[in-house]
Amino acid sequence: MVVCEPTAKLLRRLDTRTVVVTPAAPLAAPPDLAPFEARLRADGDLAASFHTGKAGVEQVIAAVRAAGVPIKDLKTEEPDLEDVFVSLTYAAPDTSIPA
Numbered sequence: 001m002v003v004c005e006p007t008a009k010l011l012r013r014l015d016t017r018t019v020v021v022t023p024a025a026p027l028a029a030p031p032d033l034a035p036f037e038a039r040l041r042a043d044g045d046l047a048a049s050f051h052t053g054k055a056g057v058e059q060v061i062a063a064v065r066a067a068g069v070p071i072k073d074l075k076t077e078e079p080d081l082e083d084v085f086v087s088l089t090y091a092a093p094d095t096s097i098p099a
Helices: 007-012 057-066 081-091
Strands: 016-023 037-040 046-051 071-077
Touching (some): 016 057, 057 071
Antiparallel strands (some): 016 046, 016 071, 037 046
């Protein structure tokens, strides 16, 4: 066991969100949205992740617009329990017993 906390508290451990933009026209490559991490998904949507303690959705949308990406649709995604599990288990210290 790595941690024992209520679900809501576990979800607050990750301060990330993702803005998913459906561009009005297909993109050949993800634009530079620094300081946000941008990647193209297989369906052609542009996903931009950010830390909620450092930025908000408005800043991400402004970066997308500044990059010249016309927005057809957009949504936000928050981390789920699987994301928290991966984060906690990846960052967990090695507790194995030496041979």
